[in-house]
Amino acid sequence: xxxxxxxRLAALEERLDRxxxxxxxxxxxxxxxxFVDGGNADAVADLWTEDGVYDVDEGFMxxxxxxxxxxxSRAHQGWIKDGCAHFLGPAHVTLHGDTAVAVCHSxxxxxxxxxxxxxxxxxxxxxxxxxxxxxxxxxxxxxARRTSRVLDGRPEAPALLRRGVTGRPA
Amino acid sequence: xxxxxxxRLAALEERLDRxxxxxxxxxxxxxxxxFVDGGNADAVADLWTEDGVYDVDEGFMxxxxxxxxxxxSRAHQGWIKDGCAHFLGPAHVTLHGDTAVAVCHSxxxxxxxxxxxxxxxxxxxxxxxxxxxxxxxxxxxxxARRTSRVLDGRPEAPALLRRGVTGRPA
Amino acid sequence: xxxxxxxRLAALEERLDRxxxxxxxxxxxxxxxxFVDGGNADAVADLWTEDGVYDVDEGFMxxxxxxxxxxxSRAHQGWIKDGCAHFLGPAHVTLHGDTAVAVCHSxxxxxxxxxxxxxxxxxxxxxxxxxxxxxxxxxxxxxARRTSRVLDGRPEAPALLRRGVTGRPA
Numbered sequence: 001x002x003x004x005x006x007x008r009l010a011a012l013e014e015r016l017d018r019x020x021x022x023x024x025x026x027x028x029x030x031x032x033x034x035f036v037d038g039g040n041a042d043a044v045a046d047l048w049t050e051d052g053v054y055d056v057d058e059g060f061m062x063x064x065x066x067x068x069x070x071x072x073s074r075a076h077q078g079w080i081k082d083g084c085a086h087f088l089g090p091a092h093v094t095l096h097g098d099t100a101v102a103v104c105h106s107x108x109x110x111x112x113x114x115x116x117x118x119x120x121x122x123x124x125x126x127x128x129x130x131x132x133x134x135x136x137x138x139x140x141x142x143x144a145r146r147t148s149r150v151l152d153g154r155p156e157a158p159a160l161l162r163r164g165v166t167g168r169p170a
Numbered sequence: 171x172x173x174x175x176x177x178r179l180a181a182l183e184e185r186l187d188r189x190x191x192x193x194x195x196x197x198x199x200x201x202x203x204x205f206v207d208g209g210n211a212d213a214v215a216d217l218w219t220e221d222g223v224y225d226v227d228e229g230f231m232x233x234x235x236x237x238x239x240x241x242x243s244r245a246h247q248g249w250i251k252d253g254c255a256h257f258l259g260p261a262h263v264t265l266h267g268d269t270a271v272a273v274c275h276s277x278x279x280x281x282x283x284x285x286x287x288x289x290x291x292x293x294x295x296x297x298x299x300x301x302x303x304x305x306x307x308x309x310x311x312x313x314a315r316r317t318s319r320v321l322d323g324r325p326e327a328p329a330l331l332r333r334g335v336t337g338r339p340a
Numbered sequence: 341x342x343x344x345x346x347x348r349l350a351a352l353e354e355r356l357d358r359x360x361x362x363x364x365x366x367x368x369x370x371x372x373x374x375f376v377d378g379g380n381a382d383a384v385a386d387l388w389t390e391d392g393v394y395d396v397d398e399g400f401m402x403x404x405x406x407x408x409x410x411x412x413s414r415a416h417q418g419w420i421k422d423g424c425a426h427f428l429g430p431a432h433v434t435l436h437g438d439t440a441v442a443v444c445h446s447x448x449x450x451x452x453x454x455x456x457x458x459x460x461x462x463x464x465x466x467x468x469x470x471x472x473x474x475x476x477x478x479x480x481x482x483x484a485r486r487t488s489r490v491l492d493g494r495p496e497a498p499a500l501l502r503r504g505v506t507g508r509p510a
Contacts, residue, residue: 001175005341008349009178015356016185022363023192030262031335034273037299037321038332083322085297087275090260090430092370103374105427107449107462109277109297111322122277122294124462127425127449129377151377152423152451162378165371171345179348186355193362200432201505204443207469207491208502253492255467257445260430279447279467281492292447292464 022093024141025102025134029091033106036086041071049135049142055170056128056148083111083122088130094167100141102132103164105151126150129157131164145170192263194311195272195304199261203276206256207249211241219305219312225340226298226318253281253292258300264337270311272302273334275321296320299327301334315340362433364481365442365474369431373446376426377419381411389475389482395510396468396488423451423462428470434507440481442472443504445491466490469497471504485510 001009028047035043045064048054054061054070061067070076087109091102106128113121133145147170149157163170171179198217205213215234218224224231224240231237240246257279261272276298283291303315317340319327333340341349368387375383385404388394394401394410401407410416427449431442446468453461473485487510489497503510 001172002341005175005345005349008353009175009182012182012349012352012356013178015360016182016189019189019356019359019363020185023189026260027262030260030274033259033275034262034299034331034335037275038328038335040332040335043336080328081323083297083320083324083327085275085277085299085321087259087277087297089373089427090366090370092367092374104370105373105377105425107277107425107427107447109294109321111297113322122297124294124449124464127423127427127451127462129374129425150423151425151449152453153421154423157423158378158420161374162380165374165378165380166383171342175345179345179352182352183348186352186359189359190355193359196430197432200430200444203429203445204432204469204501204505207445208498208505210502210505213506250498251493253467253490253494253497255445255447255469255491257429257447257467277447279464279491281467283492292467294464 018095021095021100021136021141025093025100026091028134028141028143029088029102029104029132033086033088036071036076037080037084039071039077039080041068044068044071047143048146049137049144052143053145054143054148055145057150079110085109091132092165096167098136099144100134100136101164101167101169102134103161104130105161106130106148126152129160129164131160131170133169188265191265191270191306191311195263195270195302196261198304198311198313199258199272199274199302203256203258206241206246207254209241209247209250211238214238214241217313218316219307219314222313223315224313224318225315227320227324249280255279261302262335266337268306269314270304270306271334271337271339272304273331274300275331276300276318296322299330299334301330301340303339358435361435361440361476361481365433365440366431368474368481368483369428369442369444369472373426373428376411376416377424379411379417379420381408384408384411387483388486389477389484392483393485394483394488395485397490397494419450425449431472432505436507438476439484440474440476441504441507441509442474443501444470445501446470446488466492469500469504471500471510473509
């Protein structure tokens, strides 16, 4: 193999690595809503590292057991039973080699009108800022820490957006 | 060409094929909302295969003629006339060679307050789970079957999310 | 390097260029919401070219100074202070070499219930159609012109969606 061929192959491989990393992380973030609204507790927990943290204004979870317990909780099962969408927006990803930062908004939309029909109604229960710190492990990318704050005027929420979109830790 | 060069080129080509497939499908799903809210009936229909199915709780359509007729219907034209967003979230895609499964949420947001101004108001009419089964044909990816259920507590909707995000058929 | 190797390398490079362009533009669009809700005025302005235009029904801005001033305005700072999400959907991108067109919906969701709690409430203030005309410059992709119209029934909004998703200028 000539030096020129080697250099072009290596450059392509490195660029494609980055593209695949970015897509893997956007796919991971895009899987959270379907898993959590689908009630798949173990799959939600498995998006995090074993000791991963989910720090949200409504609760603080550390480790997969607590994450799965959140999905299995009476409160969460109630959302599913009544009708609920954890609707996350497109993730903006910043790669730092074997770690990464992602940021997105979400809307939690809940059904407040019973079954669909003339009187059906959905309400936006909360709009939230999400900041993800991710690490690459033996079997792919996982969330090491997710920090989420409701956009109700508290300054932490815009700060998470600013730090997330510029690739900085929460 | 050396065997080593051949192997690295082939690996790159295969990886890039998958990246392009994933992007083509996310682009297809991302085009549905603009086409349907833009009233482009033929373009909506062309997202499906010729005999593609759209199975949604508000109707069952089979084939491009029925899909285009839905967009041209008085009901749909009324949504456009009053102001409407079929807002689909980022698609999560699972590739299976020449078929694929995608899943996302959507919010259908309708204007209920007339023209924009002090009294303008938008309402979330429905939050929906969408499951897409796609096939690759001669001119790219198309939807073979889309199954959509409103997230109002009916168990089919979370089930679609679970099956979609794990790459299984509806 | 053999002709066959050269041809395969060149084809890979060209395909990867397009993938990276598409991802760069989706990332740019995905950064707008976090920057604008995070109050990062200069970063918002820097998404546009120096003389870039943001033509929206609530105002017309030309050049980075006017864009930054919008973020710093009393009205915008009020949205941040009360709680606000400029929630943009996944961008659909059409590449034309060194220019591109992107389209997406957005929901502007505002907190109308004070701090999060039993009485918290969020409202969809507007659903909007966005059409982006982008150019590639010395340091990457920038918005040359963004045209946004509220989906309240005015015909310009569906027209923007139709033109955007088919890759045509606004």
